[in-house]
Amino acid sequence: MTLPSRPTLRFLGATGTVTGSRYLVERGDRRILIDCGLFQGFKQLRLRNRKPFPVRPGSIETVLLTHAHLDHSGYLPALIRAGFRGRVLCTPATRELSGLILPDSGHLQEEEARHARKWRYSKHKKPAPLYTLKDAQAALEHLETVEFDHPVNLGGGLSAEFIPAGHLLGAAQIRLTLDGLTVHFSGDLGHDPDPLMCPPVPFAGADVLVCESTYGNRKHPDTDPEAELAPILKRTFARGGTVLIPSFAVGRAQGLMYHISRLMSRGEIPYVPVYLNSPMAVDATEIYHRHHDEHHVAWEDCIGMFRIAERVNTVEQSKELNTRFGPMIIVSASGMLTGGRILHHLLSFGRDRRNTIVLSGFQAGGTRGAALAGGQRKLRIFGKEVQIDAEVVQLETFSGHADADEILAWMAAGPAPTMTYLTHGEPEAADTLRRRIAHELDRPVRVPEHLETVRLDRPR
Numbered sequence: 001m002t003l004p005s006r007p008t009l010r011f012l013g014a015t016g017t018v019t020g021s022r023y024l025v026e027r028g029d030r031r032i033l034i035d036c037g038l039f040q041g042f043k044q045l046r047l048r049n050r051k052p053f054p055v056r057p058g059s060i061e062t063v064l065l066t067h068a069h070l071d072h073s074g075y076l077p078a079l080i081r082a083g084f085r086g087r088v089l090c091t092p093a094t095r096e097l098s099g100l101i102l103p104d105s106g107h108l109q110e111e112e113a114r115h116a117r118k119w120r121y122s123k124h125k126k127p128a129p130l131y132t133l134k135d136a137q138a139a140l141e142h143l144e145t146v147e148f149d150h151p152v153n154l155g156g157g158l159s160a161e162f163i164p165a166g167h168l169l170g171a172a173q174i175r176l177t178l179d180g181l182t183v184h185f186s187g188d189l190g191h192d193p194d195p196l197m198c199p200p201v202p203f204a205g206a207d208v209l210v211c212e213s214t215y216g217n218r219k220h221p222d223t224d225p226e227a228e229l230a231p232i233l234k235r236t237f238a239r240g241g242t243v244l245i246p247s248f249a250v251g252r253a254q255g256l257m258y259h260i261s262r263l264m265s266r267g268e269i270p271y272v273p274v275y276l277n278s279p280m281a282v283d284a285t286e287i288y289h290r291h292h293d294e295h296h297v298a299w300e301d302c303i304g305m306f307r308i309a310e311r312v313n314t315v316e317q318s319k320e321l322n323t324r325f326g327p328m329i330i331v332s333a334s335g336m337l338t339g340g341r342i343l344h345h346l347l348s349f350g351r352d353r354r355n356t357i358v359l360s361g362f363q364a365g366g367t368r369g370a371a372l373a374g375g376q377r378k379l380r381i382f383g384k385e386v387q388i389d390a391e392v393v394q395l396e397t398f399s400g401h402a403d404a405d406e407i408l409a410w411m412a413a414g415p416a417p418t419m420t421y422l423t424h425g426e427p428e429a430a431d432t433l434r435r436r437i438a439h440e441l442d443r444p445v446r447v448p449e450h451l452e453t454v455r456l457d458r459p460r
Contacts, residue, residue, distance in 0.1 A: 007178055007456040009208070012054055013037060014424040015450045017045055018214050018364050019071040021424060023185065024055065025456070027178055030156060031060045034174055034185050036088075038074035038105075038130075040338060042366030049075065049130055054451060057084040063142075064160055065090040066187030067171035068097035068250065074105055077135040080142060088142040089152060091162055093170025093291045095143045097250050100280045100287075106136035108339050115382065148172065166190020166200040167400050168251045169291050175206065181456055182206040184417070188214070188424070189402040189410060195225060196255050196288075196295045200402070202413035208456060209417040213425030213447075214362060215403040216433030225397040226259050226268070232358060232393050233260075233269045237327040241354035244390070246342045246369060248335035250284040251400055252361050256331055257285070258297060261308040270327070276309035277318055277332040277341050322348035335361045337368035343381050346388070350379075355390040360398045365426060404433055412441060420445040421454070 007027040013020030013035075020039035025032045039045040057079050065073050065088060076088065090098065109129030116127040146152050151161045157179045162172035167190035174185045184206035192199035203209070221228075236243050247253045253276065263269045276285075288295065309331070312318055318341050321330060330349075332342040349355045363369035368379050373394045379386050402410060411420070420443055422430045430447045437445040448454065 007181065008453050009183065009210075009421075009456055010054070010451065010453045011421070011423065011448045012451065013039065013048075014071075014212075015448050015452070016427055016430075017041065018362065018424050018426060019045065020048060020075075021066070021072045022075070023210060023423075024060075025176060025178070025183065027158075030158065031055065032154065032158065032160075032176065033060050033063045034176070035066055035072045035187075036063050036074075036076045036079055037069075037071040040071060040336070040367065041364040041370070045366065049078070053079060053082060057082040060084055061086045062154060063088045064174050064176075065094055065098070065143075066165065066174055066185065067168050068094045068101050069168065069188070069248070070101060070105055072188070073098055073102065076142075077102060077106060077131040077139040080139045081131060081135050084142075086142070087144055088139075089144055089146050089160065089162075091148060091170040091172055092145045093287065093294060094172070095145045095170075096287050096290075097168075097170060097284060098143060099140055100283050101250060102136040102139055103133055104280045106131055106133040112339055151177075164198065164201050164294070166192065166194060166197045166402075168197065169288060169294050171197075173200065173203075178456075181208075183208045183210065183456060186211040186410075188212055188400070189407060191220060191399050191402055192406055194400065195258060196251075196297055197400070198294060198296055200410060203411050205414035206417050209411070209420040211407065211411070211420060211422055212401070213407070213422040213430040213433045214401045215399065216407065216422065216425050216429035216431075216436075218403055218429070219405055220399055220403040221396050223397050225255075225395075226263055228395060228397045229259055229358075230263055230268050232356060233263070233329070236354070236356040236391070237270060237272060239354045240326055241352070241356060241390075242325070242327065242349050243329045243356050243358060244342070244345055244349050245329065245331045245358045245360055246335050246337050247278075247331050247333060247360050250280070252335055252398065253278065253331055253333070254285055254288055255398060255400075256360060257308055260329065264308065273328040274309040275312050275321060275328065275330045275332075277312040277321060277330055277345070280333065318344065321345065335369065336363050337372070337379075346379070347381060347386060350386065350388045350390050353389045353391070357388070357390050357392045359392070359394045361395075362399065362401065363394075404436065407433065408436060408440060411437070411443075416441070416443045418444065419454075422447045
């Protein structure tokens, strides 16, 4: 097949949704994929993971990962199993975190498939994982690390530069240069100020900008996160309840432990048992210690957030937690209640009105977390309808994403691109941000369609 001689950009994911981040840049016989994420949430989105990749995986030369979260990296094992044999470039911290996240994803998919077969709640006769633990481990062999702010020569007039994005350890903006044309991918931009991460490096300009819009229709409140969290914990403990916090194991869990440890040390909440029921979150916390230059948590606070919780490693220990009662905090993955140990805790603690479920991050449409945040109190878990009577609270101050004002300020730092494409946002968020960019910054901006291809013409 003849590939286009002029460079093009194809939006293979993250259009109309916050998941499935995948952007394909093509020029001549060269194909570069920026991000290789899983679709999550609504079933019609998740089904895209099962479809053949839009181009032959073996024809892709290089994958550039902005960061380790599954919606940006989680399809990589499937791509490699389907024939991709190229390089995967990422920052050192992204490589370390991917070493936790991808195997965990493969393991959970195998567990869920086995559970579905055992209890026969799947519509498929033989439920199978998208990929296995073995597939994920094999994918890690392809990852090569590059340092921030050091352009990498991809050959044939192409180069890439990884620029700090905040948001998560190792998270990067990616600036791709091809024959003098620059295409800038924001990745996920961090919130400023963030209790853990340093702010994203301001946009320095590019010919084309591809920017996230997760919170494109919202502004984060000015409330201090600890001021929001403390009364929720105190009122739950006062009624003898347990606080259950679904949390992303990487990034959000560390932020929560940081704030909980500070509240306890100041005496603003009582000392109660705290359990970090996610081996991945424990290992990720150690990675935060090793990459102290990427965040601004004081060393003593970093040690405090590591020591505050009892780590729950084995399945047996996790099951034993479900037999306990009374004031305690359980932090467990996954953050949007899509799988993992948190579902078993939800079955045990969700029916008790004394308890509280604290949603600590963005809840993508179609997830159990989004259903709870929207007021639904019956969830389908392991093929059964489960009543949730516990108090449900959505935290507003713990986002790891820049809000709309912060995105606009980040953009305004650099000269206007010839076109800005908004991705990685629900339709309302992306379109609201589109209007603001057009009216407040007076810049050309579009929200692309799924699988749309645009030509990357050099500015005149």
